[in-house]
Amino acid sequence: xxxxxxxxxxxxxxxxxxxxxxxxxxxxxxxxxxxxxxxxxxxxxxxxxxxxxxxxxxxxxxxxxxxxxxxxxxxxxxxxxxxxxxxxxxxxxxxxxxxxxxxxxxxxxxxxxxxxxxxxxxxxxxxxxxxxxxxxxxxxxxxxxxxxxxxxxxxxxxxxxxxxxxxxxxxxxxxxxxxxxxxxxxxxxxxxxxxxxxxxxxxxxxxxxxxxxxxxxxxxxxxxxxxxxxxxxxxxxxxxxxxxxxxxxxxxxxxxxxxxxxxxxxxxxxxxxxxxxxxxxxxx
Numbered sequence: 001x002x003x004x005x006x007x008x009x010x011x012x013x014x015x016x017x018x019x020x021x022x023x024x025x026x027x028x029x030x031x032x033x034x035x036x037x038x039x040x041x042x043x044x045x046x047x048x049x050x051x052x053x054x055x056x057x058x059x060x061x062x063x064x065x066x067x068x069x070x071x072x073x074x075x076x077x078x079x080x081x082x083x084x085x086x087x088x089x090x091x092x093x094x095x096x097x098x099x100x101x102x103x104x105x106x107x108x109x110x111x112x113x114x115x116x117x118x119x120x121x122x123x124x125x126x127x128x129x130x131x132x133x134x135x136x137x138x139x140x141x142x143x144x145x146x147x148x149x150x151x152x153x154x155x156x157x158x159x160x161x162x163x164x165x166x167x168x169x170x171x172x173x174x175x176x177x178x179x180x181x182x183x184x185x186x187x188x189x190x191x192x193x194x195x196x197x198x199x200x201x202x203x204x205x206x207x208x209x210x211x212x213x214x215x216x217x218x219x220x221x222x223x224x225x226x227x228x229x230x231x232x233x234x235x236x237x238x239x240x241x242x243x244x245x246x247x248x249x250x251x252x253x254x255x256x257x258x259x260x261x262x263x264x265x266x267x268x269x270x271x272x273x274x275x276x277x278x279x280x281x282x283x284x
Contacts, residue, residue: 011282013043018275019078033241033254054084068123069148070104085112121154131172150182165204179241205234212237
């Protein structure tokens with residue numbers, strides 16, 4: 001990744017992180033931890049790697065993105081808005097009655113969303129089907145599947161992975177958000193995942209483990225996955241839930257939070273102010 005590209009992706013990441021915080025504070029509650037952990041991955045994807053046309057979200061030549069952990073919709077909505085799929089003003093309508101931005105991603109409501117998700121595990125099968133359909137058409141488009149580490153408790157995920165591997169769908173790139181937490185606590189406490197990389201390798205995937213908050217590392221891993229057409233591809237993103245904001249990183253229950261006290265509102269305001277300064281410097 002060249003320096004100019006890196007600056008652009010960092011700027012996008014700052015905007016997305018700011019927007020996630022602002023929209024959830026405005027809403028008063030929401031899935032903050034698992035949205036913030038994916039900011040860098042989404043910035044790399046939409047800032048450099050992804051083929052898309054914001055003015056024509058249904059362009060047949062586009063790459064597809066499936067956010068199987070659909071509760072992280074805020075990170076996808078913020079990215080789509082900053083990339084021009086819809087006005088950023090929509091972000092303040094999250095979860096409102098009649099909104100185009102429901103809590104979990106919905107392809108019939110939001111421009112740029114390719115799959116309706118939310119029932120955990122479901123998106124893995126959707127991505128497998130999308131990738132198979134594209135392959136049958138002879139398409140060169142990629143399908144990017146984001147799945148949560150806690151979500152891997154669902155057997156449906158492993159059935160879908162086996163299908164992806166069996167059909168040799170090398171253009172379906174699986175990205176696991178390994179942020180070590182889920183709804184009920186740590187993933188170790190809820191359902192120990194063992195070694196995710198070794199498990200994916202056992203299912204036939206060429207697997208890379210990278211720092212999920214390192215833009216260059218994520219970009220290089222996607223490049224490597226694209227070069228590998230002999231086997232299917234998985235990238236385990238070693239992330240921190242609530243990444244980029246110490247208050248949310250350190251919160252014990254940071255899967256979903258409420259903005260109902262001075263402490264969380266002050267921490268959010270300070271983080272947004274810091275990010276706005278970073279954005280202003282990046283745009284100068």
